[in-house]
Amino acid sequence: MSPRSTGATGRGQAPCHHGEILQGVFRDGSGRPCPGLVTLPMAGPGSSAVFTIRPGTDPQAPTVAPAGRTNAARAAALAVAECARRAGLPPCGGELRLAGDIPAGLGMGSSTSDVIAAVRAVADAYGTRLPAGAVARIAARAAGPACDPLVPDGRPVLFAQREGRVLEVLGTALPPLLVVGCDLGGGAPADTLALPVREAGEADVRAWERLRALLRRAVAAQDARLLGAVATARARRGERVVGHPEFEALAAVARRVGAVGVQIAHSGAVAGVLFDAGRAAALGLPYQVRGCLDALEAHGIPAARIFTTPGVRARACASFSPSHPAAELLWTSTSRSRQATRT
Structure with a gap:
């Protein structure tokens, strides 16, 4: 140029x-x-x-x-x-x-x-x-x-x-995921500078390195369940500092609806319920997502967005018709605007 x-x-x-x-x-x-x-x-x-x-x-x-x-x-x-x-x-x-x-x-x-x-x-x-x-x-x-x-x-x-x-570089792509995202604490911005800071000890570093190794394996094997376990373990460690009151309810919803885990931003309020969007798992996703939306609503945690990791949309989201409760929340992995999928 x-x-x-x-x-x-x-x-x-x-x-x-x-x-x-x-x-x-x-x-x-x-x-x-x-x-x-x-x-x-x-x-x-x-x-x-x-x-x-x-x-x-x-x-x-x-x-x-x-x-x-x-x-x-x-x-x-x-x-x-x-x-x-x-x-x-x-x-x-x-x-x-x-x-x-x-x-x-x-x-x-x-x-x-x-x-x-x-x-x-x-x-x-x-x-x-x-x-x-x-x-x-x-x-x-x-x-x-x-x-x-x-x-x-x-x-x-x-x-x-x-x-x-x-x-x-952990690999070429994350495992196929569909994420039901929500904003904890009513979506109020987090003052992360006000959070207590604890120096990492050798035991902490060893624990994080174990999670790093597991995540590397999850990416290599395209194993969404293993990635979900890593994300959930990391979220639990983070909650020792952040302490979202909705966390246990979020984790319980994930277990109840068959999600692979949860993830939470380390500086803010966004959180996600993670679903395996692999070829076989994707067949039941609309039912799982519907159950997740209902359960989150019952706990006062309304969903804010639904999206997938790159390359997933065609097989994981094609069955979300415009009449499905998830359709209005769906962000695709290939589009920069929110859109309902085709029937």
Whole structure:
């Protein structure tokens, strides 16, 4: 891609996620303990950005709309410096416009999505193509104290969120899942900075490494049940700190309706009931989902969204007709908008 002249406009997009499957402290390649996480990808809501280069303006202070998106503005400034250097152009400030439909404060990566969309828009405006690692490093610097792994190429990764680097690529794809998502605590944004912080001991690291090994095996074998067990174990560990009052009810519903487990965001309110969407298991999914929706409602935990991991929709969701209770909540893994499936 050839460099563009100043005054150009670029565009960028980034997805969100649905909280974590695994989160803790793990050993990196050198054996050093390092905070890391594996997120549950979700196609659907996301952030988009438009960046217009304005010659003669401060490259360290781009304007941003809506106002208050300070992390995205910081990311744009960092990206300008990097992209201008790569393109052989003088760094210039500009105007950054953001749009998106990710609920903020629920643990779905809304801030990181804004940041990555902004970086991609700046790169597009400068006619450069930043490698994923460079985007991740800029995002980590801009989004401090941590960013989410929204940059890699769709493969499940263990991501060091405070450093912006991949600790391990776990495989090519997650096992086939259908997720019934809900927002705990009435969907109120979580103040994660107010939560108590406990230093990880050696026993904690060993426990997280065991879960890491199990998740690696689940991805290799495409074993949704094993992944569900890992996600549930991680959620229970996280609940020692977060303490959602609905957690036990959520876990009980999952067991009752034949789900493989539950997952909960480590920083926010989103949670999911996980179902095996493999070829054989998918045949009974509409009945399981209907039972799950009813049970969640009975416990005062209304479902907010339903989605699948990539590549699942055709076989797992085709039987959700528009009249099915799940149809209005369905986000597909290949569409960026909510839609009911065909009959």
